[in-house]
Amino acid sequence: MADQGQGDVVAPSREDPVAAALSGSVGGASGEHARGHRWWTPLRVVLAVTAVVFALGMLQKVPCYQDTWNNGETRYSKMCYSDMPYLYTGRGFVEKLWPYTDDAETNARFRVMEYPVGISYFAWGVSWVTHWVAGSPDIEDRPGTPLDQLRGEAQVQKEIRTYVAVSAVFLGIFTLIAAWFLVGVNPRRPWDALLFAAAPVLLFNALINWDLLAVTFVAGALWAWARDRPILTGVMIGLGTAAKLYPLFLLGGILVICIRRRQWMPMAWATFAAITAWLLANAPAYLTGPEAWKVFWSFNSDRGADLGSLWLALDRGGLELSNGFINNFSWAFFIAWCLGVLALGLIAPKTPRFTQLGFLIVAGFLLVNKVYSPQYVLWLLPLAVLAVPRWRDQIIWQAGELFYFASVWWYLGGHLRATDGGTPVYWAAIVLRMAVELYLVVIVVRDILRPEEDLVEREEPVPWRRTEPAEVGGKPAPGA
Template sequence: MNLPPGGHVHPTQDDAFLASFSEGVGGPVGSRAGRHPWWTPVRVVLALATICLALGLVQKSSCYQASWQNGVERYTHMCYSDLPYQYTGRGLAELSWPYSDDEEVRARYPVMEYPAVIAYWAWGTAHVTHWLSGSPDLSPRYATPADRLAGLEGITDEARRYVAVNAVGLAGLALVAVWLLAGVHRHRPWDAALVAASPALLLTAWINWDLLALVFVAGALWAWSRDRPVLTGVMIGLGTATKLYPLFLLGALLVIGIRERRLKDVAAAALFALVAWGFANLPGYVSGPDEWAHFWTFNSDRGADLGSLWLVIDQAYDVGFDPATINLWSWGLFAVWCLGVLVIGLRAPETPRFAQLGLLILIGFLLLNKVYSPQYVLWLLPLAALARPRWRDHLVWQGGEVFYFAMVWFYLGGFLDPSGGGDVGFYWVAILVRALAELYLVGLVVRDVLRPEHDPVRARPPGPPQSMTTRSNVVAV
């Protein structure tokens, strides 16, 4: 492989969009550019991620200053976060175990509606918050009605501190994820910058705990690229114990296993995914089986919810979908979608890459799911960055995601309601724009799979343009 200076593909030589964009700062890197002794590509990408995550905290600062107590500001400033509300609304301020079957705890608080790893993380960071708060006496809280706990002295500051503790911890995991992604394709570390400098990451990183699952997905992609199927399975299992969607990566591995006759590796990954998922869920299940099962029943009983195409159909045509109907159709259509991905994967001239297949499967799930919370875009980020490492395409796709991000808060704040009453049609438009943006990404990846010469990762890295060789004093990183 004919690689540029530094032993890696440089983005200004590989991506026409970045090449044209770089003209304002000296143009693409030249053939004689040297390497900086410290600023390696991975360190630059990690620095970009740090800046992006810090700006995300700045974006949430107005809500932080108001302790998320201003009901309107969280929507007008688009700085909403679930974390402070979970702290007071799920018993974390009293250090209640999320899967406790204690009658008094369950009488005061509903069960957390998240999978096990998120519940453990939320409970663990609550303990850190209490320690940083001087380990306050909890007895006054037990004597206060749960719906008034948020107004108790010291709780507001504690809830803000809880958000800060989670922000630090999640930021660290996000940096680990970026580091792993930079190592998936050893000659393309810069592809991880598509995650590190993502507008979607900036806006949605602190809404919920979805960054926890992202690091496991990144770990699975890294482990598979190193031919370590057991570790791949462990990462998928832990990811599935955090959010359901990493489970679908096993479908991508199945296609690869059939194509490359590596079904033993796929079986090993699936087995260890099951083992890791089981061990991760064991503490929650043993301590409260009914409480552990709440995640599954909660999602099964859920109707057409925010951001879904089902919501558009339900509201536009007054269908009145019941949850059982949506469950049947969404899973049935998703099975058909997965069958389509299987056919495309088997008919492709070359074996599709893990990230490509994973992205196609996951977008199908999100398009057909009953809900699309704004932070779900984080699910797609690592797969999209490696499946289609082109900045123009990511900006088009994330433009649709950012548009939806803004509209969902305006919708929840009631700012999109027509003056004469009635349905909120503009919110439907936002959902459709986001769906079309995701389908745009699907179209590009399907083309890359069926015509591998269009795949940026498979294409031969270009050398520096002849007209740019005079720019040889630029230091490459």
């Protein structure tokens, strides 16, 4: 592994036994007097690994790409499902329609986008690029063609494949930007971002939906806060919230830090910038189609227990809970969880790191959310790798996530159904996924309460193995 062993840069192969073992395939662990490669800097290595992993994620979708996601068996058995091809035709992008319109005829033909505006804008913009790449096909006759017939046309099938490919290219660019941000969060520990770049969950989940947009803005918020730029931090949080709701919760971490430091202006500026950025991002959608804009909020309030959630397991287990109860209990639990994070941050010996607080808050939200889609693991990824930069802990967590990833697709494909109609493997996968997430939560809480256990807080990295010269007969060995 091309670790830098000089200066203040921490080499993971010198402080982490798993990283040291893995480094054997690329030159071995960094020595005390090792110098970093002149060209292969940590940033370039991380970006290169990110590109390779993302490309492998694209290859993982090839079985579905080849049949344009038409084979319901393949998309689950090969675990190559993606929302993108279905939304291309199901939300009007096949006709280059703006997703926020109150036109009754359009809304009768296509479902309104149930996503926040950031993702809707992105999906709409990619559709225009798709039409251009596909040869600017004539779409004047499409509004009069039934959707089922339209989906089966050869030209539309080509566009669907192109749409996913174009989305992948742009999402790959966003992922590289996210990796760049993460490398720069802590100049002493640029290699921590390698845990993001090489993450198996990134490979398998990157192209299920467009969640990487919000992930990039979260990484940008971490980068901006590390540079004492609260306004830019707020802008990143606001834009991220326009793509997915969860980046908003990062303001809770900033609040804890500002209370500890008794500095109120950074919180005020970050909050103001976040609200302003969110309002500006939402303005085009609201002004052109206020009713369509409201769909995201009503959809999430009205939906019941869905895939991946503890609520779904309880419901299938015979415990019938109303949607209202789930809504109220989820928010009550999350508020209590946030108060617990606040108390933890105030009693900690040292001010917790932004990534630690952000991870705890987002993890609490996911644990009781009504839906926990496979790609939601990406929400935690940049926070988790910087909060807990231990390779062993990351492997444990992501192994549980990968087990769930396989289980959910095989469950949907009917491969895990027992003879009595139950699905014990899938319910076990939900529990295991939450258990490994709670494992990381416990690690973060321990590191906050005992800063000496936190790798990032250590002024000097502690080698994982003894480096003193071996002794022979009580004397230093020759040449040691």
